[in-house]
Ligand SMILES: Nc1ncnc2c1ncn2[C@@H]1O[C@H](COP(=O)(O)OP(=O)(O)OP(=O)(O)O)[C@@H](O)[C@H]1O
């Protein structure tokens with residue numbers, strides 16, 4: 001596969017989707033596919049509805065982890081892998097690191113255990129580059145609460161301590177995958193974050 005697989009990661013309200021949408025107007029000199037997880041294709045969007053439904057409070061943590069992994073598999077097979085084989089750049093809002101931080105660490109299933117079920121799902125397809133949008137959970141959650149367009153989902157409604165754990169989980173993931181993950185300071189004005197992201201991407205894509 002000669003494309004480039006780039007993922008955006010970070011806690012709730014970090015600004016990943018905002019920056020991804022702004023990048024749609026940017027010329028990369030190569031075709032870019034913008035997508036998201038869970039979702040991006042029909043089956044995975046259906047799984048997203050099930051996972052994020054606020055009424056599904058009974059969902060077991062392992063079921064949740066498996067559903068994310070199933071959505072990931074189908075999204076890879078239908079959309080990401082074909083684009084990479086065509087030499088395109090794929091920019092995906094969340095991927096495996098979300099599972100490691102949210103299900104592995106914050107839910108307490110274990111990062112290694114969740115990595116292992118995901119290895120089955122991804123079958124060797126890992127991101128080339130991951131941008132981690134670094135933000136205090138309090139700031140991110142306030143942004144979501146203030147947003148008129150962002151719908152509140154089941155994960156958003158978790159206790160504050162869960163969101164703190166998500167952030168701690170991400171720090172562990174970053175330590176483990178230092179070669180692939182770059183931090184972006186996400187608590188700056190949108191245009192400053194956008195410039196920082198642009199600079200990193202331009203440098204990475206040109207190298
Ligand atoms: N740098 C920023 N400064 C202030 N507000 C921001 C910034 N970036 C995004 N926002 C606002 O914060 C809210 C959440 O942003 P966005 O949906 O992009 O975050 P996200 O990381 O994709 O969140 P989630 O993963 O929880 O969906 C939106 O209302 C957006 O306008």
Ligand SMILES: Cc1cn([C@H]2C[C@H](O)[C@@H](COP(=O)(O)O)O2)c(=O)[nH]c1=O
Nearest residue numbers: 037038068094095098099102103155156
């Ligand atoms: C891929 C993935 C996502 N999550 C969580 C993270 C968020 O709370 C939601 C997705 O909502 P967003 O508005 O699209 O960010 O799902 C997760 O827990 N595990 C995952 O693997």
